[in-house]
Amino acid sequence: MASVAIPQLSGYRRPAVLDWIMTVDHKKLGILYLYFTLFFFAVGGILALLVRTQLSVADSTFVGNDAYNQIFTMHASAMLFLFIIPVWAGFGNYFVPLQIGAADMAFPRINALSFWLLPPAGILMFSGFLVDGGSANAGWTAYSPLAQQAGVGMDMWIVAVFMLGASSTIGAANFLVTMFRMRAPGMTMFRMPIFCWTMLVTALLQLLATPVLAAALAMLFIDRNYGGSFFDPNGGGNVVLWQNVFWFYSHPAVYIMILPGMGIVSEILPVFSRKPLFGYKAFVFATIAIGALGFSVWAHHMFTTGSVLLPFFGFMTFMIGIPTGVKIFNWLGTLWGGSISFTTPMLFALGFVSMFLIGGINGTFSAAVPVDFALHDTYFVVAHIHYVLFGGSVFAVFAGLYYWFPKIWGRMLDERLGRLHFTFMFIGFNLAFFPMHMLGLDGMPRRIAVYSEDAGWETLNMISTLGAFTIAVSMIPFLIAVVWAFMRPQDQPDNPWEGNTLEWATSSPPPEHNFDSLPPVRSERPLFDARQNGDGH
Amino acid sequence: MAAHGAAERQGLSNPMLGFILFLSSEVMFFGGLFAAYFIARADAVSWPPEELLTPQQIADGVKLELEILLPAIATGILVLSSLTMQWAVWQIQKGNQAGLLWGLFISLALGLIFLTAQMYDYSQLHFRADDTIFGTTFYTLTGFHGAHVAGGALFMFVVLVRSLGGQFTAKNHEAVEACSMYWHFVDVVWIALFTILYIIQ
Numbered sequence: 020m021a022s023v024a025i026p027q028l029s030g031y032r033r034p035a036v037l038d039w040i041m042t043v044d045h046k047k048l049g050i051l052y053l054y055f056t057l058f059f060f061a062v063g064g065i066l067a068l069l070v071r072t073q074l075s076v077a078d079s080t081f082v083g084n085d086a087y088n089q090i091f092t093m094h095a096s097a098m099l100f101l102f103i104i105p106v107w108a109g110f111g112n113y114f115v116p117l118q119i120g121a122a123d124m125a126f127p128r129i130n131a132l133s134f135w136l137l138p139p140a141g142i143l144m145f146s147g148f149l150v151d152g153g154s155a156n157a158g159w160t161a162y163s164p165l166a167q168q169a170g171v172g173m174d175m176w177i178v179a180v181f182m183l184g185a186s187s188t189i190g191a192a193n194f195l196v197t198m199f200r201m202r203a204p205g206m207t208m209f210r211m212p213i214f215c216w217t218m219l220v221t222a223l224l225q226l227l228a229t230p231v232l233a234a235a236l237a238m239l240f241i242d243r244n245y246g247g248s249f250f251d252p253n254g255g256g257n258v259v260l261w262q263n264v265f266w267f268y269s270h271p272a273v274y275i276m277i278l279p280g281m282g283i284v285s286e287i288l289p290v291f292s293r294k295p296l297f298g299y300k301a302f303v304f305a306t307i308a309i310g311a312l313g314f315s316v317w318a319h320h321m322f323t324t325g326s327v328l329l330p331f332f333g334f335m336t337f338m339i340g341i342p343t344g345v346k347i348f349n350w351l352g353t354l355w356g357g358s359i360s361f362t363t364p365m366l367f368a369l370g371f372v373s374m375f376l377i378g379g380i381n382g383t384f385s386a387a388v389p390v391d392f393a394l395h396d397t398y399f400v401v402a403h404i405h406y407v408l409f410g411g412s413v414f415a416v417f418a419g420l421y422y423w424f425p426k427i428w429g430r431m432l433d434e435r436l437g438r439l440h441f442t443f444m445f446i447g448f449n450l451a452f453f454p455m456h457m458l459g460l461d462g463m464p465r466r467i468a469v470y471s472e473d474a475g476w477e478t479l480n481m482i483s484t485l486g487a488f489t490i491a492v493s494m495i496p497f498l499i500a501v502v503w504a505f506m507r508p509q510d511q512p513d514n515p516w517e518g519n520t521l522e523w524a525t526s527s528p529p530p531e532h533n534f535d536s537l538p539p540v541r542s543e544r545p546l547f548d549a550r551q552n553g554d555g556h
Numbered sequence: 557m558a559a560h561g562a563a564e565r566q567g568l569s570n571p572m573l574g575f576i577l578f579l580s581s582e583v584m585f586f587g588g589l590f591a592a593y594f595i596a597r598a599d600a601v602s603w604p605p606e607e608l609l610t611p612q613q614i615a616d617g618v619k620l621e622l623e624i625l626l627p628a629i630a631t632g633i634l635v636l637s638s639l640t641m642q643w644a645v646w647q648i649q650k651g652n653q654a655g656l657l658w659g660l661f662i663s664l665a666l667g668l669i670f671l672t673a674q675m676y677d678y679s680q681l682h683f684r685a686d687d688t689i690f691g692t693t694f695y696t697l698t699g700f701h702g703a704h705v706a707g708g709a710l711f712m713f714v715v716l717v718r719s720l721g722g723q724f725t726a727k728n729h730e731a732v733e734a735c736s737m738y739w740h741f742v743d744v745v746w747i748a749l750f751t752i753l754y755i756i757q
Contacts, residue, residue, distance in 0.1 A: 125570050192577040196570050230581045234588025241696055246686025249592055249696075255605045255689035260595050264588050 043127035044531060045112050048134050050427065052109025053420075055137055056102045060413075062145070063097035064494075066090050068487055071451070075484035077472035087468035088156035089172075093145070095159035096176065099276065100183050101141050103412050107279035108133065108190050110419055111218045113427060115194060117522035117529065118212040120203025120537050125196040129189055136186035144179035147172030158466060160269070163250035163261045167243060174243060181236050184229045187275075191225035194218055203521065205540035209303070212520040212543065213296060216303050217282030220310040224271040224278075228314070232268035235261065259326050266317035274313045276408060277375075278306060280415030281346060284368045287422050288350055290518050291365040292357025299543055302349045305342035312339045322391045329388045336386035343379050347372070362516075363437030367418035370445050374410025378403060381456065396466075399459025405452040417444070417497075422516070429509030429527045436500035443493030450486025454479040519544035575734045579741055582704075586745055589700060593693045593752065600689070603757070608688040619682035620690045624754050626680075630673040631750050634705075637666035638743040641712075641736045651726035653719065660716045660732075663739065667709045674702050694753065701745055708742045711735050 039047060069090050073081045082090060112130065116123055124130045147154030152170020155161070166173055198219050202211065211219075239261065241247035248254025250261045289296045296302060312335060318327035319336045350372050359365070381403045385391050394400060417440070425431050458479050463470065470476050514523035523546055525534050538549045568576070597603050604620035644659020678695075685695040715735045718724065724732055 126574060129574075188581050189578070192574050192581070195577055196574045199573065200570050226577055226581050227584050230585035231588040234585050234592070237700070238589075238592060238696065241685070241692065246684075247692040247696070248686075248689040249596075249692055253608075254687070254692065255596065255600060255608045256692070257595055257599050260592055263595070264591065267588070 045124045049113030056106040059101035066094035071484040071487040089154045103276045120521045121201035133186045133190035140179040140182040147175045187225045188229045191222035194222040210543045213285040214282035217278040221278045228268045228271040235264035266320045270317040271313040280412045283419040287368040288353045294357040297352030305345040308342040323395045333388045340383045364422035366441040371414040378406030397459035398455040398463045402455035425511040430504040432500045436496040439496040447489025519547040596689045637663045648729045664712045
């Protein structure tokens with residue numbers, strides 16, 4: 020890349036720390052998002068290890084009931100609100116402007132605000148451990164009346180989640196305007212990279228669903244602090260109201276947590292199969308369909324409350340299986356007949372497809388109302404959400420990290436360490452979560468700290484705990500690979516993987532203004548076209 | 557290739573589009589609160605739910621009653637302020653900066669009168685947020701709405717100060733348009749609130 024000397028005002032340079040704090044560059048903010056979210060992935064992971072240690076043997080006394088409630092609540096809260104949802108905003112921040120050939124997001128300062136709402140929220144939520152009564156302990160779903168009984172840590176949790184919601188709502192508006200208005204010439208909506216499409220639908224869901232959560236949190240806060248009766252039947256309120264408003268957000272939120280992961284996988288599979296994505300438009304419409312149907316299925320979390328229309332919500336939940344199934348065929352069709360190279364990002368992407376398939380099937384299985392009545396609140400549900408959010412989302416996070424690491428940092432993560440990471444994580448994941456299906460069918464309820472030896476759940480729980488520690492061990496080669504990469508020079512070319520989308524048309528890492536020049540965009544694979552036409556970029 | 561956007565984009569600017577998206581999230585926020593109110597009323601044996609009051613509360617003089625007269629006048633004032641705000645937008649579209657100033661000033665004054673009327677109305681009521689679901693929903697809905705009116709008035713004040721500096725012209729007055737859009741939104745929410753709280757029994 021040719022570089023142009025830009026006249027500087029003087030020799031003054033801001034200290035690097037201030038540079039990071041004051042930046043409005045989408046790439047730096049994206050990196051901050053990634054650091055922040057991966058930190059909370061580690062925190063949530065440590066809490067998960069405490070949970071698994073407590074459950075490894077019958078009649079365990081490792082942490083005790085009260086601490087256990089706080090630990091599993093904060094494990095889920097960290098993983099969902101402080102890791103998975105914002106990690107997509109991180110990838111999106113870095114790559115949406117690059118993939119559509121823009122110089123930055125539409126509103127760079129609002130973008131900085133979106134990020135800087137996160138650290139105070141994370142600190143506030145986790146400060147709950149320091150106050151009387153401990154942190155939030157009603158589960159991440161904060162059902163009433165449990166949420167009414169918790170200490171002041173619960174209020175800190177409510178305010179923190181409210182702030183995180185504000186962050187993702189304004190972030191969503193920013194992403195939408197960016198994708199609607201800032202695309203490079205020639206890039207029509209149907210030439211946008213598939214990751215952008217998934218971010219677009221995610222942003223729509225965030226924009227329309229998160230404010231409902233904000234309303235729910237406001238009501239909970241009023242009930243707890245000002246004597247309100249929203250969720251208190253004694254004052255004429257309704258406990259199921261919380262479940263309705265909470266899940267009206269939190270079911271679309273499940274797609275907020277998985278759709279960008281599907282997008283990343285759909286970027287990676289074509290590159291390493293050396294084929295275009297099979298059925299680009301079908302994939303886009305399936306994504307939109309999942310987003311739209313996502314607003315009509317929230318009550319499948321509430322079948323056993325007896326106050327929802329079972330046939331409707333059961334049917335709509337099955338319907339969501341259709342666009343999701345379309346995507347599985349998109350991915351299989353992409354692989355079919357491709358010349359596949361099993362690089363680390365590809366391994367994680369394939370891990371995603373296979374594990375998410377299991378998560379989709381056991382989810383559709385529980386959509387049948389009678390089955391759900393038997394499985395509700397058992398470990399089967401815990402298995403399902405981990406197959407979707409770990410087997411799905413977390414595998415996609417690592418797929419994205421290995422794939423885009425050379426673009427973000429100009430350095431390649433070591434392939435051998437990456438394969439080791441994947442192998443341990445894949446085995447550990449299945450050891451940890453597959454036995455939970457059996458435990459659930461055997462009737463083990465979720466969220467219990469202690470079970471009796473007579474229940475016969477000890478072996479499977481021990482296997483699950485070993486799996487959890489295997490996952491933890493799998494992070495060691497990853498961390499070594501990261502440290503090792505940073506010890507080497509920035510030697511990566513523009514396009515080390517022969518990618519097809521515009522982020523690979525600039526240097527690695529990209530300059531502050533992103534692009535010195537853009538290739539013409541005539542399809543959803545502009546760099547492939549450029550290679551075909553021989554005008555090597 | 558130079559930076560994109562060589563041709564002037566038609567229609568909404570990026571900030572306006574962003575603002576409309578923000579307003580749609582506000583609609584969903586109030587949607588959640590309204591849903592809570594509807595569920596509360598659907599669950600209630602009677603509305604207002606007098607039967608929920610404890611003997612102690614009745615002895616303390618708690619009465620689940622709403623006077624309609626003052627809120628009805630306040631509704632008229634808020635609707636009128638929406639009209640004057642729109643008039644202000646039309647004036648600046650014609651380049652009339654003095655008209656804009658007057659329009660903004662009158663709308664802001666009417667908005668503040670509405671807020672004062674609401675606070676006075678609160679002081680006259682014989683129920684509290686912690687009595688029953690009646691008080692909880694009433695104060696939550698009108699309180700969040702009042703906070704939005706206050707936010708809108710602050711927005712209007714900023715626009716007023718900027719127009720005192722002559723910052724808006726017939727071609728360039730997006731902040732006025734955004735402010736007016738927000739004010740209309742607040743107005744529409746109030747009309748819906750007034751209808752469900754005071755009129756539909």
